Amino acid sequence: MDRKITINDVAEKAGVSRQTISRVLNNKGDVNETTRKRVLRIIEELDFQPSMQARSMVTRKTNTIALLIPDITNPFFSEIVRGIDRTVRATNINVLLFSTDEEVSREVSCIQLAQNYNVDGIILCSPRLDEINLRKLISSKLPVVLLNREIAEMNKVYSIIVDAQTGGYTAAKYLLDLGHRSIGILVGPAYADSSVKRLIGYKKALSDYAVPLDESLILHIDHQHDKIHENTQLLVKRNATAILAYNDMTAAKIIQSCTEMGLEVPKDISVIGFDGIPISRLVNPRLTTMDLPLYEMGEMIANTLMKMINGEETHTKLTVVLPLLKVGQSTRAIT
Amino acid sequence: MDRKITINDVAEKAGVSRQTISRVLNNKGDVNETTRKRVLRIIEELDFQPSMQARSMVTRKTNTIALLIPDITNPFFSEIVRGIDRTVRATNINVLLFSTDEEVSREVSCIQLAQNYNVDGIILCSPRLDEINLRKLISSKLPVVLLNREIAEMNKVYSIIVDAQTGGYTAAKYLLDLGHRSIGILVGPAYADSSVKRLIGYKKALSDYAVPLDESLILHIDHQHDKIHENTQLLVKRNATAILAYNDMTAAKIIQSCTEMGLEVPKDISVIGFDGIPISRLVNPRLTTMDLPLYEMGEMIANTLMKMINGEETHTKLTVVLPLLKVGQSTRAIT
DNA sequence: TTGTAGGCGTTATCAC
DNA sequence: GTGATAACGCCTACAA
Numbered sequence A, B: 001m002d003r004k005i006t007i008n009d010v011a012e013k014a015g016v017s018r019q020t021i022s023r024v025l026n027n028k029g030d031v032n033e034t035t036r037k038r039v040l041r042i043i044e045e046l047d048f049q050p051s052m053q054a055r056s057m058v059t060r061k062t063n064t065i066a067l068l069i070p071d072i073t074n075p076f077f078s079e080i081v082r083g084i085d086r087t088v089r090a091t092n093i094n095v096l097l098f099s100t101d102e103e104v105s106r107e108v109s110c111i112q113l114a115q116n117y118n119v120d121g122i123i124l125c126s127p128r129l130d131e132i133n134l135r136k137l138i139s140s141k142l143p144v145v146l147l148n149r150e151i152a153e154m155n156k157v158y159s160i161i162v163d164a165q166t167g168g169y170t171a172a173k174y175l176l177d178l179g180h181r182s183i184g185i186l187v188g189p190a191y192a193d194s195s196v197k198r199l200i201g202y203k204k205a206l207s208d209y210a211v212p213l214d215e216s217l218i219l220h221i222d223h224q225h226d227k228i229h230e231n232t233q234l235l236v237k238r239n240a241t242a243i244l245a246y247n248d249m250t251a252a253k254i255i256q257s258c259t260e261m262g263l264e265v266p267k268d269i270s271v272i273g274f275d276g277i278p279i280s281r282l283v284n285p286r287l288t289t290m291d292l293p294l295y296e297m298g299e300m301i302a303n304t305l306m307k308m309i310n311g312e313e314t315h316t317k318l319t320v321v322l323p324l325l326k327v328g329q330s331t332r333a334i335t
Numbered sequence C: 001t002t003g004t005a006g007g008c009g010t011t012a013t014c015a016c
Numbered sequence D: 001g002t003g004a005t006a007a008c009g010c011c012t013a014c015a016a
Helices: A009-012 A018-026 A033-046 A052-059 A075-089 A103-116 A130-140 A162-179 A192-209 A229-239 A248-260 A294-309 B007-014 B018-026 B033-046 B052-059 B075-087 B103-115 B131-139 B163-177 B193-208 B227-239 B248-262 B295-309
Strands: A064-069 A094-100 A121-124 A144-147 A157-162 A182-187 A218-220 A241-243 A271-273 A288-291 A318-321 A324-326 B062-071 B094-099 B120-126 B144-148 B157-162 B185-187 B218-220 B243-244 B268-274 B286-291 B318-321 B324-325
Touching: A009 A018, A009 A033, A018 A033, A018 A103, A052 B052, A052 B286, A064 A075, A075 A294, A075 B094, A075 B131, A094 A103, A094 B075, A094 B094, A094 B218, A103 A121, A103 A130, A103 A271, A121 B286, A144 A294, A157 A294, A162 A182, A162 A192, A162 A241, A162 A271, A162 A288, A182 A192, A182 A229, A218 A229, A229 A248, A248 A271, A294 A318, B007 B033, B018 B033, B033 B268, B062 B103, B075 B094, B075 B295, B103 B120, B103 B131, B120 B295, B131 B268, B144 B295, B157 B243, B157 B295, B163 B185, B163 B193, B163 B268, B163 B286, B163 B324, B185 B193, B185 B227, B193 B218, B218 B227, B227 B248, B248 B268, B248 B286
Parallel strands: A064 A094, A064 A121, A121 A144, A144 A157, A157 A318, A182 A218, A182 A241, A241 A271, A271 A288, B062 B094, B062 B120, B120 B144, B144 B157, B157 B318, B185 B218, B185 B243, B243 B268, B268 B286
Antiparallel strands: A288 A324, B286 B324
16 A cells, blocks of 8 residues: 655655755745755655644644534525635635534534544534533633624623624514514524524514514524424414514515415515525515625634634624615515 | 643543553443443543544544535535535544635645545545646545546546536427527536536537527626626527526526516526525526435435445446426426 | 754554 | 553754
8 A cells, every 4th residue: 555655755755854844844944945945846746745633733733623503505604604714714724614403412512523623713603502511612722703692701702693683673673664563573493592682673663663562473483394384374364564584595485485375575565584695685576684794704703713713812702793774675665 | 721631631540541541432442341430430520532633643544524615605515515414424524624616726725735634535526627636636545526527537536427418408408398499598617517518418409309509599607707687688689588597596696687677587588497406496486497416416425435435345436417307487388 | 954852642552 | 451662744842
């Protein structure tokens, strides 16, 4: 078997010590220009690939970060991931991707794995992970950035969260301003902070407009079995003239359900999405949505983590991202 | 600074040699049940995380595979990635993700990086990487699986490809059967094999139906600056009654452009997509598309790679995936 | 400018 | 059933 080329092979062939090779590799210390050239040529010839494992054992750096997200096929996350990836790439850091499906047990084991890999930092999006495990991770001194997860010890960990309450408020207010008074809302699971917050915003808007709260217009959906169609039917039956969707994908499904029920959006019913993922612009009618700067959020996350990795103090401990209303064609004034 | 816990710390605290700890860790060799229990307890207590780097230095296994794809936000890829991820997960293999943006130079450096990491295998989706670099990779003895990339030495490397020609043929034939005679096609860049193949299929269908080829209905688009709107306008101006889109996203954009031009799909013009990504069902009207089993393709890719990693011979050297016509509501018979 | 010695944390091998 | 020793491939520190 052709054993892997090591630094020793290069050193031998170049007739120098392996230390010199190392110097050339890392551009550290002076190396005679002639030997340097020769070494480089031989590296090329042998197609020598230095082992990161060996290197990181001594440098205690892996140039790798772990990224834990629930689902890469969710455009919300993939857009953020792209922002992260593009940003870290510039500094020669690579990404170890863990999809957790939001299963706590898997999240826990992925965190362990990340630590086994001795990653330099970790980005964690995990609304359900219990406080104990989260705290354990944070106290492990590993640089951590949280996405959409608040934690009491704000001074210890950086997190970036979406202001779901204002988002819910703004979206509901917009519909109220359009004259809607019977507004259905599809929120996520009740355990999720964002669901609760968004609901609070929604309720506050209603109360600001002195619209009595109709609990039957509030429906919770579950990631796995979303039952959008059934829920849409329910809301229509309860005379909702507008629906606040859980996110853009949901909004698209709601519109589809409406169409199947013979309702036209926005003529018969208004629908408003959340997140502003790229496809929100491709859906017909173009979605009105609460837009988020997903790619930029990825950039912020990555930049913050890299600062932490470099030992720089970050002044910001919390970034709150405000969803902005982006008016499309899926909403209109009630007549 | 609190140094990382190592196997030695565990050994010391347990009052045994580190070899015993290693045995417990790997369930290898006999260990006295009492000491085993004690060791496990201490590992737990100290929250000891064995270093993969150190381990892989000696085992020559990293339990990591590299995944090179152009763009994670492209649903075509993210769906495949999900299939891969879910599959490898079962065998304790982790994924190092590289987004290449289809830039050859970045692909080359990512391949190098993957080798630096000493990954156990690599999944490569790279229509543009030159033969020389590709061949170099393959001859490096690293298990490789290619996605949508054919190569002459079929016996040396496994690849999974989409039968773009049949796909193009089937799609065009379907439209021809519906009575369309002026069918526009938006293909990808000319350097991509799939573009060429699809075009061949398209032309073959036309010729089978004795429809004269109108070159002005064939437009090439580029990933970065897709200019869908302009191209759609062109095709409409040239009296196309149907359009074969590059993929589902493109199809959605085409429909949108049509709407903006005051054309109704499918009443005034038919549009057919490619790939069958999840959102093809959310677009309004629901897309007619050439459906691909993306998730399953991911599974196949992962399973094959794992077999190669385990040194098992794989009988299959090539999997050709046939796109199947999935009729939606974006196409209809010409009147 | 270059070389030598030592160690990073783990497993393999062989001895006890 | 357990322990000692030698690797794995690289970098740091110091010496020449």
